[in-house]
Amino acid sequence: MxxxxxxxxYASSSFLRLEQLTKRxxxxxxxxxxxxxxxxxxxxxxxxxxGSGKTTTLRLLAGFEGPDSGRVILEGQDITRVTPVQxxxxxxxxxxxxxxxxxxxxxxxxxxxxxxLRGKALAERVGEALRLVDLDGFEERRVSQLSGGQQQxxxxxxxxxxxxxxxxxxEPLSNLDPSLRERTRRExxxxxxxxxxxxxxxxxxxxxxFDLGDRVxxxxxxxxxxxxxxxxxxxxxxxxxxxxFVGRSxxxxxxxxxxxxxxxxxxxxxxxxxxxxxxxxxxxxxxTDRAILVVRPEGVRFVESGPGVLAGEITExxxxxxxxxxxxxxxxxxxxxxxxxxxxxAVGDRVSVALTGIGAHVFPRAGA
Amino acid sequence: xxxxxxxMLGWALVALLVWLIVYPLTLVxxxxxxxxxxxxxxxxxxxxxxxxxxxxxWGSLWIxxxxxFLAGTIGIPLAFLFARFDFPGRRILSGLVxxxxxxxxxxxxxxxxxxxxxxxFVSHLVRAVFxxxxxxxxxxxxxAILLVHAYSMYVYFYLxxxxxLARVDGSLLEAAASLGAGRWRTTREVVLPLLRPxxxxxxxxxxxxxxxxxxxxxxxxxGFRVMTTQIVSTxxxxxxxxxxxxxxxxxxxxxxxxxxxxxxxRGDVLVATAKGAAPIARRFSSRWTRALTGTAAWVLxxxxxxxxLTLVLVSFVPVGTWTIEAIPPEYSVQNYVALVREPExxxxxxxxxxxxxxxxxxxxxxxLAAGILIVRQRVRARGVIETLLALPWAVPxxxxxxxxxxxxxxxxxxxxxxxxVGTFWILPLAYLVxxxxxxxxxxxxxxxxxxxxxxxxxxxxxxGAWRTLVRVTLPLLRPxxAxxxxxxxVTALGDFVTSIVLYTYDTRPISLEILASLRQSDVxxxxxxxxxxxxxxxxVFAVGGERREVGA
Numbered sequence: 001m002x003x004x005x006x007x008x009x010y011a012s013s014s015f016l017r018l019e020q021l022t023k024r025x026x027x028x029x030x031x032x033x034x035x036x037x038x039x040x041x042x043x044x045x046x047x048x049x050x051g052s053g054k055t056t057t058l059r060l061l062a063g064f065e066g067p068d069s070g071r072v073i074l075e076g077q078d079i080t081r082v083t084p085v086q087x088x089x090x091x092x093x094x095x096x097x098x099x100x101x102x103x104x105x106x107x108x109x110x111x112x113x114x115x116x117l118r119g120k121a122l123a124e125r126v127g128e129a130l131r132l133v134d135l136d137g138f139e140e141r142r143v144s145q146l147s148g149g150q151q152q153x154x155x156x157x158x159x160x161x162x163x164x165x166x167x168x169x170x171e172p173l174s175n176l177d178p179s180l181r182e183r184t185r186r187e188x189x190x191x192x193x194x195x196x197x198x199x200x201x202x203x204x205x206x207x208x209x210f211d212l213g214d215r216v217x218x219x220x221x222x223x224x225x226x227x228x229x230x231x232x233x234x235x236x237x238x239x240x241x242x243x244x245f246v247g248r249s250x251x252x253x254x255x256x257x258x259x260x261x262x263x264x265x266x267x268x269x270x271x272x273x274x275x276x277x278x279x280x281x282x283x284x285x286x287x288t289d290r291a292i293l294v295v296r297p298e299g300v301r302f303v304e305s306g307p308g309v310l311a312g313e314i315t316e317x318x319x320x321x322x323x324x325x326x327x328x329x330x331x332x333x334x335x336x337x338x339x340x341x342x343x344x345x346a347v348g349d350r351v352s353v354a355l356t357g358i359g360a361h362v363f364p365r366a367g368a
Numbered sequence: 369x370x371x372x373x374x375x376m377l378g379w380a381l382v383a384l385l386v387w388l389i390v391y392p393l394t395l396v397x398x399x400x401x402x403x404x405x406x407x408x409x410x411x412x413x414x415x416x417x418x419x420x421x422x423x424x425x426w427g428s429l430w431i432x433x434x435x436x437f438l439a440g441t442i443g444i445p446l447a448f449l450f451a452r453f454d455f456p457g458r459r460i461l462s463g464l465v466x467x468x469x470x471x472x473x474x475x476x477x478x479x480x481x482x483x484x485x486x487x488x489f490v491s492h493l494v495r496a497v498f499x500x501x502x503x504x505x506x507x508x509x510x511x512a513i514l515l516v517h518a519y520s521m522y523v524y525f526y527l528x529x530x531x532x533l534a535r536v537d538g539s540l541l542e543a544a545a546s547l548g549a550g551r552w553r554t555t556r557e558v559v560l561p562l563l564r565p566x567x568x569x570x571x572x573x574x575x576x577x578x579x580x581x582x583x584x585x586x587x588x589x590x591g592f593r594v595m596t597t598q599i600v601s602t603x604x605x606x607x608x609x610x611x612x613x614x615x616x617x618x619x620x621x622x623x624x625x626x627x628x629x630x631x632x633x634r635g636d637v638l639v640a641t642a643k644g645a646a647p648i649a650r651r652f653s654s655r656w657t658r659a660l661t662g663t664a665a666w667v668l669x670x671x672x673x674x675x676x677l678t679l680v681l682v683s684f685v686p687v688g689t690w691t692i693e694a695i696p697p698e699y700s701v702q703n704y705v706a707l708v709r710e711p712e713x714x715x716x717x718x719x720x721x722x723x724x725x726x727x728x729x730x731x732x733x734x735x736l737a738a739g740i741l742i743v744r745q746r747v748r749a750r751g752v753i754e755t756l757l758a759l760p761w762a763v764p765x766x767x768x769x770x771x772x773x774x775x776x777x778x779x780x781x782x783x784x785x786x787x788x789v790g791t792f793w794i795l796p797l798a799y800l801v802x803x804x805x806x807x808x809x810x811x812x813x814x815x816x817x818x819x820x821x822x823x824x825x826x827x828x829x830x831x832g833a834w835r836t837l838v839r840v841t842l843p844l845l846r847p848x849x850a851x852x853x854x855x856x857x858v859t860a861l862g863d864f865v866t867s868i869v870l871y872t873y874d875t876r877p878i879s880l881e882i883l884a885s886l887r888q889s890d891v892x893x894x895x896x897x898x899x900x901x902x903x904x905x906x907x908v909f910a911v912g913g914e915r916r917e918v919g920a
Contacts, residue, residue, distance in 0.1 A: 068636070
């Protein structure tokens with residue numbers, strides 16, 4: 001527990017705040033020094049590859065795990081040691097965890113009965129919750145008789161019925177058919193906004209995080225890489241991991257020639273390129289001139305050969321509809337992905353590319 | 369043509385099983401209503417008019433119900449303790465808790481006799497401590513029977529509950545917590561309903577086992593009669609027809625019990641979504657609680673192990689050296705030497721080994737045939753075959769013993785009745801019928817888990833039916849075969865309940881020699897036989913151990 005300034009009011013206006021949370025399992029840190037603020041009514045998506053600590057973070061929020069250090073603060077109150085039973089957070093589990101021995105109404109009523117609701121009032125609230133998820137009339141159905149999408153909605157109704165202070169969703173759409181996923185996602189988003197409940201959800205799918213989350217927190221190896229609205233994560237990634245995980249990109253070795261207020265000048269395979277913007281924070285403590293250039297398919301374009309362009313050969317062409325993705329192999333045996341119109345090139349063509357001025361990010365090379 | 373031959377084989381197996389199982393039971397029913405000259409209800413009237421018959425029937429019923437209650441009261445909380453909480457020694461102890469299961473019924477009973485009987489260790493100890501001049505208690509009557517039943521049958525509840533708890537998805541418990549349900553409400557409203565199939569299964573098993581229990585009432589019953597002991601003593605008195613009525617009554621009671629408890633199993637099967645992991649054991653936060661639980665658990669382990677230790681200790685006591693002392697004064701291995709050296713002592717061992725081997729081989733062969741016909745050939749009679757294989761399980765051993773004794777006491781080959789009573793073959797036959805549920809269920813289940821495409825692959829590689837069976841099917845079935853065969857073998861090896869009805873002096877099995885040794889006060893020899901049976905059972909546990917392993 002931190003002992004500095006125990007009674008300072010929590011300055012930030014945030015509704016829910018994680019402060020320097022650390023959780024280890026047998027020495028390995030699942031979550032390390034994680035600080036995050038969530039506003040009231042906001043939907044925050046925790047995004048990351050498996051093993052990034054997103055599920056552990058959710059479980060720390062729910063109270064199923066206790067942190068080794070750090071605090072969870074809700075509306076200015078430290079709830080780190082409050083049990084899940086007392087916490088009044090609603091949770092939708094990845095596999096829904098519906099009680100198989102109870103019918104739909106029994107499941108939804110379970111949390112309401114913890115609030116000492118009985119009889120008519122209870123039935124009314126169950127009906128309300130089921131209407132919310134469009135399942136009125138399903139009260140007496142057995143859980144096993146429901147489709148995957150219906151089960152998910154029952155789980156949601158069950159979590160929302162007791163009016164929790166925060167809603168937690170663990171991979172809410174991962175168990176649905178792909179065809180059902182997009183529609184459910186839109187409905188889920190609309191419903192959460194209508195209710196206005198503060199929501200934290202965990203997902204490993206970028207599209208889901210971007211679509212559902214007002215803001216997205218990207219985790220890797222138990223650490224917070226970046227948190228922000230989806231545009232920020234895509235447009236101004238703060239680390240190579242963010243740049244690589246969010247959206248498509250190619251990575252090229254580069255050497256820094258000059259770096260000042262106007263921009264950064266680099267060389268890739270001897271070709272000089274200049275970028276006006278770069279993640280200055282990442283470079284503040286950098287002591288190396290070795291860099292990596294992370295560039296999106298729209299960050300490069302085919303140009304006529306000439307000075308200051310990177311030359312190579314097209315090795316692969318993939319038609320994706322609106323755009324076609326080309327893979328180019330440079331003379332230095334690096335690969336670059338380029339998006340262009342379908343007739344721009346063919347496999348085997350000799351081509352040259354230049355930067356477009358967007359979608360390219362230079363980071364210091366780690367360990368160099 | 370092949371299709372017809374296959375169906376014929378199915379019906380042939382049905383006929384064989386009917387002859388082995390249903391036919392003897394039907395004969396009992398017929399004998400009970402046949403007098404010297406034609407049909408009669410006289411024996412039923414006799415039965416109904418005797419007070420002691422009713423009290424034996426009632427005794428069987430309430431002892432069984434009380435056994436279910438006691439075994440559940442011990443086994444269920446114990447399973448929760450071991451599954452949900454962590455304390456020092458938990459791992460070792462959770463293995464020891466199942467130990468009563470390695471004592472065959474008669475062996476458990478004599479261990480209790482040596483331990484808690486009038487001249488057992490514990491009563492000697494109590495006499496010494498309180499300076500009593502008489503034994504402090506008599507190990508007799510309903511109380512003694514219940515003590516033995518509780519000790520040996522809580523294991524069913526323990527194992528079933530552990531297995532059930534291991535299948536309960538941990539996220540269901542977390543869901544309950546996040547919905548504001550405390551530990552007690554979660555247990556009552558989520559865990560127990562999910563355990564219902566496991567608990568009714570354990571209750572059924574306990575009820576049927578108690579109803580069929582013979583060793584404990586026979587040794588400890590005294591004046592207290594239950595149906596099993598009543599049948600054997602009526603028959604011993606030469607009152608054959610009345611024994612038939614009693615046998616029919618016990619069979620009816622068993623079927624009623626089967627029906628009542630079986631109903632709990634119907635409904636829809638609640639398989640908890642086993643996707644999440646079972647919750648991990650919680651450590652007691654308070655050091656005192658940890659220490660207290662740890663101590664209590666170790667005391668429990670010692671209590672559970674005492675009968676085994678007693679048996680081993682007594683087996684080293686030479687004949688006639690232990691009379692009034694609290695602790696036997698002399699020890700030697702002479703009892704074990706006697707088992708091997710003296711032909712009269714070795715005889716029952718060889719008898720039991722031989723008869724159990726014959727019975728097991730036959731039972732496994734029948735079960736294999738059943739597995740092939742039910743699972744692979746899917747013959748039309750497959751449902752009937754499965755029911756027939758399971759049937760002996762619902763019928764107490766005493767009933768079967770009487771039925772087989774009745775069916776095979778005369779020579780009417782044209783009626784399918786042969787004179788086997790008094791020969792070597794009668795006991796293996798009885799063991800075989802009794803072990804059909806064990807081998808049948810185990811091996812048919814093994815077939816079901818076998819991927820048929822493996823056998824199809826063998827066929828496409830040019831292996832004929834026989835080579836496929838020997839080189840592919842049987843090796844893959846080995847775990848199921850080994851588990852079923854060893855369990856059947858050991859059950860036959862220690863059998864007492866059917867043997868006491870059907871044995872002759874020349875074919876006497878181990879259990880009857882144990883009884884004879886006790887009567888001659890050769891407690892050491894009796895214990896040595898008991899240790900032999902106990903070790904044999906331990907081997908079965910080791911073989912089946914991996915399969916029965918419940919979540920850590």
